[in-house]
Amino acid sequence: MKQVDVIVIGAGAAGMMCAAEAGRRGRSVLVVEHARAPGEKIRISGGGRCNFTNLNAGPANYISANPGFCISALRRYTQRDFIALVDRHGIAWHEKTLGQLFCDGSSQQVIDLLVKEMKRHGAELRLATAVSGIERTADGFSVALPGGAIRCESIVIASGGLSIPKMGATGFAYDVARRFGLGIVAPRPALVPLTFDPVTLERLKPLAGVAVDAASVRCGKTRFDEAMLFTHRGLSGPAILQISSYWKPGEEIAVSLLPGTDVFAELHAARTANGRQAPHTALSALLPKRLAQAITEREGTAGNIADLSDKRLRQLEAAVNDWRIVPAGTEGYRTAEVTTGGIDTRDLDSKTMQARTVPGLFFIGEAVDVTGWLGGYNFQWAWSSGWSAGKVA
Numbered sequence: 001m002k003q004v005d006v007i008v009i010g011a012g013a014a015g016m017m018c019a020a021e022a023g024r025r026g027r028s029v030l031v032v033e034h035a036r037a038p039g040e041k042i043r044i045s046g047g048g049r050c051n052f053t054n055l056n057a058g059p060a061n062y063i064s065a066n067p068g069f070c071i072s073a074l075r076r077y078t079q080r081d082f083i084a085l086v087d088r089h090g091i092a093w094h095e096k097t098l099g100q101l102f103c104d105g106s107s108q109q110v111i112d113l114l115v116k117e118m119k120r121h122g123a124e125l126r127l128a129t130a131v132s133g134i135e136r137t138a139d140g141f142s143v144a145l146p147g148g149a150i151r152c153e154s155i156v157i158a159s160g161g162l163s164i165p166k167m168g169a170t171g172f173a174y175d176v177a178r179r180f181g182l183g184i185v186a187p188r189p190a191l192v193p194l195t196f197d198p199v200t201l202e203r204l205k206p207l208a209g210v211a212v213d214a215a216s217v218r219c220g221k222t223r224f225d226e227a228m229l230f231t232h233r234g235l236s237g238p239a240i241l242q243i244s245s246y247w248k249p250g251e252e253i254a255v256s257l258l259p260g261t262d263v264f265a266e267l268h269a270a271r272t273a274n275g276r277q278a279p280h281t282a283l284s285a286l287l288p289k290r291l292a293q294a295i296t297e298r299e300g301t302a303g304n305i306a307d308l309s310d311k312r313l314r315q316l317e318a319a320v321n322d323w324r325i326v327p328a329g330t331e332g333y334r335t336a337e338v339t340t341g342g343i344d345t346r347d348l349d350s351k352t353m354q355a356r357t358v359p360g361l362f363f364i365g366e367a368v369d370v371t372g373w374l375g376g377y378n379f380q381w382a383w384s385s386g387w388s389a390g391k392v393a
Contacts, residue, residue: 003151004028006393007143008123008158009131009172011038013382014365015158016114021390022156023121030150031118031125032143035168038125039111041160044167045379050107052086053079053383054376055099062381063245063371065185069345070370073353073384082383089113098226100375134176140360154393156353156362158386161339162187163366169333173343173367180358183344185369189336190245193236194253194327201234203298208232210288215239216259222246225259230291233331241374244330245340256321258286263317267305271313275306279316287320295319338378340371353389362389 008019011033019031037043042050054061057079059071083101086093091113092104103109118125126145133144140153159172174184196204207230215228217239226238243253263286270282279301283292299319301308308316333339343363347356353368355361364385372378 001142001149001151004030004124005152006030006154006156007032007141007150007152008156008393009143010158010160010365011035011125011127012158012160012365013039013042013114013379014386015156016118017383017386018156018158018362018364018390018393019123019125020114020117020121021387022154022393023118023123025391027393029118029121029123030152031123032129032131032145033125033127034130036128038115038127039107040167041164042111042114042379043107045107046102048107049102049105050110051096051100051102051376051379052093052110053082053101053380055079055095055101057099057372057377057380061373061377063190063340064345064369066345066369069348069350070381070384072350073388074380076351077384077387079380081387082380085117086110086113089116098375131172134179136180136358154360154362156364156389156393157367158364159367161342161366162333163189163336163339165333169339173363176361177343177347177363177367180355180361182347182355182358182363185341185344187339187341189330189333190340190371191241191337191374192244192330192332192335193231193234194240194244194247195234195329195331196325197328200325200328204230204294205232207290207294210291211237212257212287212291214259216256217243218254218256219243219247219251228255228257234327238374241337245338245371245373247327247330249329250326252324252326255323255325257291257323258320261286261321263320264310264313267308267313267316268310271305271308276304278303279305279308281305283316283320337374338366338371340369342367342369345369351388352392353385354392360393362393364389 005027006029008031135142210230212228216225224239224242228239229237280293280296365382
């Protein structure tokens, strides 16, 4: 029976990073990927340009039932370390906004970088290869593959979460964790659009396609100030995707469409300057026309703005900057960029990503209960967790 030192299951960002680092240490490494190409989620990321990290990446940008778990990996392999790797491969990049770094070219450049690093350090990559079983042995593991079982000392599960099933996402990592007695924090879609109930959707259907450049969206004590988009299903855009990772069914979100703007003062000034204009006309100076019309219709403010009392102007202000709504749900794993929840970090060593009770078994990347914000943070977790496991696997 063939034997290698390390088998990595999953040729995504975390898996390839881990394989390259383990190979660098002189370990014989086999990477098994069930898809026909490596790095499929890398390929589609960042609009095809791969938002490969964020200059601001730190523990505060991650969600986990154990918030301190990610600290060690993020500090030991930082965004600066990955940027240096990108630079060594001659890949041009730029900062787009909020510390987000993108390739000047395409996402394929990052995939090629990782494949080159694996090959350089001797890691073998097998594509279109499914794993049908994993068993403990006296000195490691036996992994059942189409060509026969292969033994290894260490096995690294880097198969991701449940997001984007059309690209082959499965619950494989969770199945392996349960098989070996590790806990699972209930997974759910994250960085995903929110949906409306049928009544609200019918009322707001005319707003599909309308965008607000700098909305503020809040859920509980968490708030994000970024763009927001009305869709034919509900709400999307960066601010909504961010808050979706914190939102839970039945909870209310509060939306400010013009944060930092004194809407009452603006409307009061418009009433003084031209009282014969319609309220939606005055509001259209601040918001997209269709959105201004929908708000004034919902608030029943027809006629001239001169007819509106200060109290009514305050109500309009609240409708703009304190819109409360309970989403019906999310669009689910179909469009979710990542999965929050996953392998319970209480069962993993934060320095090595190794299972505490199963020596030689490692979990990295999206499979673990560590979820980053939108904007390159999840890739940085992939690099950091993959590197950490690769140092010891």
